Amino acid sequence: MGKSIAFVETSGVSSDELKALCREIIPDVKVYQLIDDSLIQEVNANCGPTPFVRRRMMEYYRNAQELGVDLIINQCSSVGEAADAIMPFLDTPVLKIDxxxxxxxxxxxxxxxxxxxxxxxxxxxxxxxxxxxxxxxxxxxxxxxxxxxxxxxxxxxxxxxxxxxxxxxxxxxxxxxxxxxxxxxxxxxxxxxxxxxxxxxxxxxxxxxxxxxxxxxxxxx
Known part of the structure; x- marks a missing residue:
C-alpha cells in the first residue's frame, strides 16, 4: 500500500498550490485535503483560536487519522499552537506547515x-x-x-x-x-x-x- 497524507486547512487559499507541489515532489503519495474556511474567519475575528475552533480542529485531525494516512499536515500558521496541543492525542504524526x-x-x-x-x-x-x-x-x-x-x-x-x-x-x-x-x-x-x-x-x-x-x-x- 502506498503512502498517504492529509492537509487540515483553515482556508482554501493555498490548496491548489499545495496539490501542485505534492504532484511535483511526492507524485506517488495520495493527498487528502480537509478544508473549512470558517475556521480562519473565526480565528481572525478573535485574534486566535477559540475553544470552538480547537474542538473542530480535533475533529478534523481525527477524521484524517481515520483515513489511515501516514502524516497529517497543519496548513495554517495561526493555529499552529493549537495543533501542538492536539498532537499528543493522536497516533498519526503531525507536521506544522511552517x-x-x-x-x-x-x-x-x-x-x-x-x-x-x-x-x-x-x-x-x-x-x-x-x-x-x-x-x-x-x-x-x-x-x-x-x-x-x-x-x-x-x-x-x-x-x-x-x-x-x-x-x-x-x-x-x-x-x-x-x-x-x-x-x-x-x-x-x-x-x-x-x-x-x-x-x-x-x-x-x-x-x-x-x-x-x-x-x-x-x-x-
Missing amino acids: QAMAERAVELGRKIAVIATVESTTGPSVRLIENVAAKMGKEIEVDLHLVEGAMMVLIEQGDAEKHNRMVLGEVQKAAKDNDVVVLAQGSMTVLLPLLKDIPVPVLSSPRLCVERVKELLEAQG
Whole structure:
C-alpha cells in the first residue's frame, strides 16, 4: 500500500498550490485535503483560536487519522499552537506547515524578519522561530512586520495584485536590516515572483513543507 497524507486547512487559499507541489515532489503519495474556511474567519475575528475552533480542529485531525494516512499536515500558521496541543492525542504524526521554514530561517541568520498579513499569526510564528532557535542553542533577534488586512484581501477579494502592493514594501524594508525574511502565511507565495531582487533569502512555507513531508515519509520506510 502506498503512502498517504492529509492537509487540515483553515482556508482554501493555498490548496491548489499545495496539490501542485505534492504532484511535483511526492507524485506517488495520495493527498487528502480537509478544508473549512470558517475556521480562519473565526480565528481572525478573535485574534486566535477559540475553544470552538480547537474542538473542530480535533475533529478534523481525527477524521484524517481515520483515513489511515501516514502524516497529517497543519496548513495554517495561526493555529499552529493549537495543533501542538492536539498532537499528543493522536497516533498519526503531525507536521506544522511552517516548521521546516522556521528551522531554515534559524540556520540562515541571527536577525530574522517575520512578515505577517494577519494578526493572529504573529504570536505563533514568532514563538515557533524562538523555540526552534532555543533548541538549536542559537541566539536570534526577530523583527516583526504586520501588514494588517492583506491576507483577507487575498482570501475574501481574491485580489493578489492589491495584496502584493500591500506587502512588497514591508519585505523590502525588512531585507535592509535582517539576514533572512520569513513569510508567515503560506498564501504569500503569490508574492514570490516579485522578490527576485531582494538581497537576502526570503522563505515561504509550502515548498519547504512538502520537501520535509517527503523526508519524513521516506524515513518511515
